[in-house]
Amino acid sequence: MRAQQAENAIDEIWSKALDKIMKADAPSQDRPELGSEIDLAVAQAGSSALLSSVPTFTKMLYSGGYNAATRNTYLVLRRLGMPTDFFWKFGYWDEKRAFETLDKVISRVFTALMSKQKMGELQLVAVHPETATFEIAFENCAECAGLTASAPMCFFHGGSFAGMLAAMLDEGLSATEVECVATGGERCRFMIRSSDDRASVVALDRWCAEFECHFEPERRFGVSLKNQMVRPTGNMVDIHYYQMLLASAFLSNIDLIERACFEAGQAIGKALLGTVRDMFGNDPSVALPSFYKSLRYANVVLGSSDDGGFEIKISEAPEHFGSLERSSLVPFLSGEVESLVSGLTGRPMNCESSDVNQQDIVLRMVPLEQADAKGQAA
Amino acid sequence: MTSERFIAIATPTALLFALLAVVLPSGAGAQYARFALPISLVIGAGLAFWVGAFYRAGMRNAFWLLGGFLLLYGLSNWDWLLSSVAERLGANFLRALLIYQIVDYAMLLAATVWVVRMVDVRRLSRPGWLFAAGTVVVAVAFVLNGMPTVRELFDLSSEAGTIYLVIRIFDVLVMTMLVPVVWLYVQNANSEYRENSTFMLVLVGIIASLTSAYLYEIVKGDPLTVIAASEYQQGSFLDVLYLFGYLIIAIGLFAHRKHQEWSFNRLDRLLLGDGS
Numbered sequence: 001m002r003a004q005q006a007e008n009a010i011d012e013i014w015s016k017a018l019d020k021i022m023k024a025d026a027p028s029q030d031r032p033e034l035g036s037e038i039d040l041a042v043a044q045a046g047s048s049a050l051l052s053s054v055p056t057f058t059k060m061l062y063s064g065g066y067n068a069a070t071r072n073t074y075l076v077l078r079r080l081g082m083p084t085d086f087f088w089k090f091g092y093w094d095e096k097r098a099f100e101t102l103d104k105v106i107s108r109v110f111t112a113l114m115s116k117q118k119m120g121e122l123q124l125v126a127v128h129p130e131t132a133t134f135e136i137a138f139e140n141c142a143e144c145a146g147l148t149a150s151a152p153m154c155f156f157h158g159g160s161f162a163g164m165l166a167a168m169l170d171e172g173l174s175a176t177e178v179e180c181v182a183t184g185g186e187r188c189r190f191m192i193r194s195s196d197d198r199a200s201v202v203a204l205d206r207w208c209a210e211f212e213c214h215f216e217p218e219r220r221f222g223v224s225l226k227n228q229m230v231r232p233t234g235n236m237v238d239i240h241y242y243q244m245l246l247a248s249a250f251l252s253n254i255d256l257i258e259r260a261c262f263e264a265g266q267a268i269g270k271a272l273l274g275t276v277r278d279m280f281g282n283d284p285s286v287a288l289p290s291f292y293k294s295l296r297y298a299n300v301v302l303g304s305s306d307d308g309g310f311e312i313k314i315s316e317a318p319e320h321f322g323s324l325e326r327s328s329l330v331p332f333l334s335g336e337v338e339s340l341v342s343g344l345t346g347r348p349m350n351c352e353s354s355d356v357n358q359q360d361i362v363l364r365m366v367p368l369e370q371a372d373a374k375g376q377a378a
Numbered sequence: 379m380t381s382e383r384f385i386a387i388a389t390p391t392a393l394l395f396a397l398l399a400v401v402l403p404s405g406a407g408a409q410y411a412r413f414a415l416p417i418s419l420v421i422g423a424g425l426a427f428w429v430g431a432f433y434r435a436g437m438r439n440a441f442w443l444l445g446g447f448l449l450l451y452g453l454s455n456w457d458w459l460l461s462s463v464a465e466r467l468g469a470n471f472l473r474a475l476l477i478y479q480i481v482d483y484a485m486l487l488a489a490t491v492w493v494v495r496m497v498d499v500r501r502l503s504r505p506g507w508l509f510a511a512g513t514v515v516v517a518v519a520f521v522l523n524g525m526p527t528v529r530e531l532f533d534l535s536s537e538a539g540t541i542y543l544v545i546r547i548f549d550v551l552v553m554t555m556l557v558p559v560v561w562l563y564v565q566n567a568n569s570e571y572r573e574n575s576t577f578m579l580v581l582v583g584i585i586a587s588l589t590s591a592y593l594y595e596i597v598k599g600d601p602l603t604v605i606a607a608s609e610y611q612q613g614s615f616l617d618v619l620y621l622f623g624y625l626i627i628a629i630g631l632f633a634h635r636k637h638q639e640w641s642f643n644r645l646d647r648l649l650l651g652d653g654s
Contacts, residue, residue: 077645080644080645080648080649081641081644081645081648082641082642082644082645083381083575083637083641084569085573085574085575085637086637086638086641088573088574088577089433089437089496089574092433092434092435092436092437092438092496093432093433093434094432094433094434097432101638101642104642105642105645108642108645108646108649109645109649112649129434130434130435
């Protein structure tokens with residue numbers, strides 16, 4: 001059921017993204033107050049936190065990107081009237097023709113689509129049709145800009161590029177990232193090879209298995225909150241990118257990672273407490289709305305409840321907006337808000353419930369001692 | 379323009395061009411057939427080389443060998459060229475023609491083998507294999523139907539008999555190999571990644587031009603040697619069949635080369651918002 005929801009959401013997000021490059025006058029799906037963009041740090045925080053805590057999340061990110069791209073590249077190309085035999089016998093094309101044709105399609109459709117969403121600028125570098133080997137460069141990558149890592153970390157984009165080419169050429173492909181901005185590279189660079197080549201599958205498995213993430217949320221969010229640029233194209237990214245990431249990697253695996261999402265949110269909230277306090281003060285009803293608004297993440301309104309807790313209304317959060325309206329992804333946000341409210345008030349809080357109505361996410365925070373008392377009474 | 383639209387316009391136009399052979403007054407029709415048959419083959423050869431340059435390895439081999447076949451076949455259809463060569467070679471002409479035809483048809487056969495290897499007919503469904511088996515039966519019937527003539531020709535000249543037999547065997551071999559490929563296209567027509575339609579049109583053209591004469595022979599009840607002597611390049615229905623087959627090959631080759639350019643232009647127009 002949730003997998004179906006994820007697939008529907010992914011298809012809808014891709015379709016809207018395509019509308020944006022096909023029709024300049026396509027009806028806007030922007031959030032009324034916060035608009036269509038969100039700070040990159042928000043999109044990076046969730047995946048980086050889970051990369052730190054769930055060892056298999058590398059593969060989930062990669063596969064999420066691969067599956068979504070495979071399915072939707074096919075649909076996009078059909079919608080653009082491209083015949084299914086366009087790349088017929090690609091393995092027998094000479095290199096010049098293969099490069100020129102693939103480059104034209106990629107730049108006209110996918111580079112445009114990704115640039116519009118501020119995901120980065122995709123560029124085909126080399127094509128060897130006889131061995132189904134491709135090299136792709138990606139400038140201003142939204143997945144790793146402003147982050148540091150000991151090994152390449154753009155699993156979602158690696159999967160997406162391999163999936164995109166796989167769908168175009170009807171060929172099983174595997175990607176590995178060979179250069180990454182997070183490791184000090186000038187740009188992100190991916191090698192994509194046929195999955196028939198055992199070495200490429202082994203390389204992918206090794207990349208996913210051996211990656212270790214040390215995410216420092218306070219440093220990363222600090223950069224964004226101080227308006228320091230993490231990449232030349234700016235710190236913002238289209239919410240469709242973030243939603244695509246959420247639907248492909250998180251929603252598709254939510255049954256496996258729901259608890260981990262909540263705990264990752266809690267950990268990020270704890271890590272960000274000092275930064276939020278320094279910049280927005282100790283009053284949660286001021287600090288929380290200001291913090292989330294400055295990231296263009298969500299509108300947050302805190303209401304006090306009689307038990308000393310809070311009822312927190314969150315609107316326009318990408319997790320519960322547009323294509324994800326019917327499949328809200330609350331655990332991460334719940335954990336983060338719980339930690340922030342606890343820290344700012346100095347009283348440990350427990351997120352007692354998280355409800356979604358048509359417009360908002362409503363989180364109910366109760367002081368931990370009361371939650372414990374309720375638990376014991378029960 | 380799209381490949382489908384081009385084929386939809388060009389095919390009936392080709393049929394009209396082919397029908398001119400019988401529509402024109404008999405003398406003019408014969409003149410027209412004598413000119414149009416070799417010219418359409420040579421154009422087809424040029425297009426096959428042009429398409430082959432688009433590929434590498436097996437696909438290039440297939441198209442270039444097809445181009446070689448069409449070129450040699452086209453030249454051998456040039457009446458005045460054949461007559462002048464016959465005059466020069468005298469008694470050796472038939473032997474030379476035999477070698478020429480074997481080389482020519484060997485190229486077609488090799489091209490076909492490459493096509494079969496490239497397209498991988500092992501993906502044929504059960505009905506496809508049954509259809510392929512049916513094609514073999516038809517092929518055997520075509521050969522057997524020609525055997526009395528082969529015997530008569532061997533009595534006159536072993537070279538003439540061999541040419542007649544070799545051509546017939548090569549023709550049916552090519553047919554039996556290409557028909558399953560076309561079936562595979564039909565089988566996968568609605569699948570996510572179908573075979574290339576323009577390439578299939580080339581194969582249909584080859585099959586039609588090779589086998590239509592044998593069907594015509596069966597329908598008429600006369601040996602092909604008799605029909606050819608009285609009808610080939612005489613502005614006849616036989617000319618129409620051949621010419622239409624050759625033109626279909628040329629149309630398929632041209633559309634195959636332009637397929638991507640047209641498809642991409644369409645995509646571009648859609649992205650610019652003025653496509654239909």
